[in-house]
Amino acid sequence: MAEQAGNVRPAVLVARRIFAETVERLRAHFDVETNDADDEWSQEELIRRLQGKDGALLTGTQRVDAPLLEACPRLRIVANMTVGYNNFDVAALDAAGVVGTHAPDVLTETTADFGFALLLAAARRLTESERFLRAGQWRRWSVDLFAGAEVHGTTLGILGMGRIGQAIARRGAHGFGMRVLYHNRRRLDAATEAACRATWVDKDTLLRESDHLVLVLPYTPENHHIIGAAELARMKPTAVLVNLARGGIVDDAALAEALRQRRIAAAGLDVFEGEPHVHPGLLEVPNVVLTPHIASATVPTRRAMADLAADNLIAFLTQGRALTPVNHPPRRRG
Numbered sequence: 001m002a003e004q005a006g007n008v009r010p011a012v013l014v015a016r017r018i019f020a021e022t023v024e025r026l027r028a029h030f031d032v033e034t035n036d037a038d039d040e041w042s043q044e045e046l047i048r049r050l051q052g053k054d055g056a057l058l059t060g061t062q063r064v065d066a067p068l069l070e071a072c073p074r075l076r077i078v079a080n081m082t083v084g085y086n087n088f089d090v091a092a093l094d095a096a097g098v099v100g101t102h103a104p105d106v107l108t109e110t111t112a113d114f115g116f117a118l119l120l121a122a123a124r125r126l127t128e129s130e131r132f133l134r135a136g137q138w139r140r141w142s143v144d145l146f147a148g149a150e151v152h153g154t155t156l157g158i159l160g161m162g163r164i165g166q167a168i169a170r171r172g173a174h175g176f177g178m179r180v181l182y183h184n185r186r187r188l189d190a191a192t193e194a195a196c197r198a199t200w201v202d203k204d205t206l207l208r209e210s211d212h213l214v215l216v217l218p219y220t221p222e223n224h225h226i227i228g229a230a231e232l233a234r235m236k237p238t239a240v241l242v243n244l245a246r247g248g249i250v251d252d253a254a255l256a257e258a259l260r261q262r263r264i265a266a267a268g269l270d271v272f273e274g275e276p277h278v279h280p281g282l283l284e285v286p287n288v289v290l291t292p293h294i295a296s297a298t299v300p301t302r303r304a305m306a307d308l309a310a311d312n313l314i315a316f317l318t319q320g321r322a323l324t325p326v327n328h329p330p331r332r333r334g
């Protein structure tokens with residue numbers, strides 16, 4: 001192992017393929033093992049690769065739980081390059097004295113852009129009409145050909161009003177002249193509400209009054225299936241649902257059925273229960289736009305996310321202070 005100023009250099013695992021420049025930055029400080037084949041390792045393989053590692057750069061899909069932490073006694077920091085961190089058992093991190101970090105802020109605006117892309121695509125039947133054209137079925141102009149739902153001037157509902165929810169609210173209010181309603185456990189302060197031109201309502205009102213409902217809340221056990229058959233039944237039959245948050249927030253089977261029966265008009269989904277598996281019922285209905293978890297996927301934003309994870313590893317392992325931690329373990333390892 002290489003030496004730095006008489007000390008052993010920390011060792012870091014990068015669990016999936018990321019940008020070469022980010023790996024180079026890590027190599028300036030650490031011994032780095034990468035996964036250039038971009039394999040999705042089993043938990044056993046991940047644990048094997050983490051032996052002797054002080055830190056790991058993760059992509060939000062690797063589970064970090066008590067058995068892993070117990071099996072990797074040298075590990076001191078796990079750095080997600082995603083903002084979501086439902087792959088971490090935070091109580092287990094605290095108990096093991098391991099710091100977890102995530103990547104907030106750097107993806108907010110890009111993800112909000114994509115939220116609107118999905119909303120517009122679902123409301124205006126973009127992919128459905130493109131499939132029709134590509135299949136050679138377009139014969140003539142018709143007055144109601146792929147007539148969809150209006151977007152400007154309608155009511156935008158946001159469930160989960162964190163950074164991304166607020167960025168979507170600003171786009172809706174200022175860009176599309178929408179009335180913005182939101183529901184969040186904690187109400188925003190008055191200045192933030194005014195900047196977003198957003199009004200807090202209870203969840204039931206949000207479901208009943210939204211023309212377009214965007215989900216941007218974190219996945220937690222309490223949020224599991226927060227949108228299921230009962231909630232879908234309360235929405236307008238003309239409503240559009242967008243899930244940018246996490247699989248498991250929506251009961252995908254219930255949503256497929258609601259879309260099939262046209263109990264809501266359309267949906268735009270970037271995340272799925274058990275992804276990359278997609279509920280077969282969703283693949284069968286035309287009135288849903290489906291994308292493979294790419295809301296933050298622009299090159300500059302994915303670079304910024306990987307760089308923030310690397311910066312967390314560098315700051316923590318060289319100076320003892322993580323930049324964007326999700327926990328503050330009472331007693332730290334190492």
Ligand SMILES: O=CC(=O)O
Pocket residue numbers: 060081082083084085107296
């Ligand atoms: O899903 C993406 C993220 O959490 O950053």
